[in-house]
Amino acid sequence: MNMIKSSSMIALAVAFAGCATDAADEPGADQAELGPAAGQTCATNLSTQETSCFETFTAAIAHATGGRVADAPNDAHAYATDVALRDRVERIAGLHPAAAYFIGAQYKDANYRGDVWVYYGDHPCAAGFGSSPEYEAAVMPSGWNDEISSFIAGTGCKEVLYAEGGCMGHESDVNQADFEAYVGDAMNDQTSCIRWF
Secondary structure (H helix, E strand, O other): OOOOEEEOOOOOOEOOOOOOOOOOOOOOOHHHHHOOOOOOEEEEEOOOOEEEEEOOHHHHHHHHOOOOOOOOOOOHHHHHHOHHHHHHHHHHHHHOOOOOEEEEEEEEEOOOEEEEEEEEEOOOOOOOOOOOOOEEEOOOOOOOOOOOOEEEEOOOOOEEEEEEOOOEEEEOOHHHOOEEOOOOOOOOOOOOEEEEO
């Protein structure tokens, strides 16, 4: 039986958008509570609830993959649209089970633009819908509640957005949960909780 990996007040797995401090200065959940700073990218581990922030998207991806992908583009939009690179990230995680698994990236704007918050965890999603979620971000990080307009789910995950904290209220269309260039009018800037199956 899969246990839900709930996020605490910091929520979200690997956040590729700004946090208030550099990862080397103050690692941990407190960074997400401070909210993103312009130009930085944060990554949250849903398994440990630790958040680290980086000066570049490239550094955040390297961190989220245990250093195995160090050449990701510094542009989060380019990552979202580069299917070969996303496939490589998933393949690397599969070849190295001890590596972190990319779970999802949340974008503030449609078409994978704007600030991005990325999540990762210690295992891939494999259960599929109809079972318990593999991961949950029950509360959005500071500055991210009601902000998501597009997303990408990774490592076999299906993502569902919810309009209320605790994964309650209106939810996104579960039939289109691998990625969404636009989450639709009903969920645009309405997300307060995320689950990955």
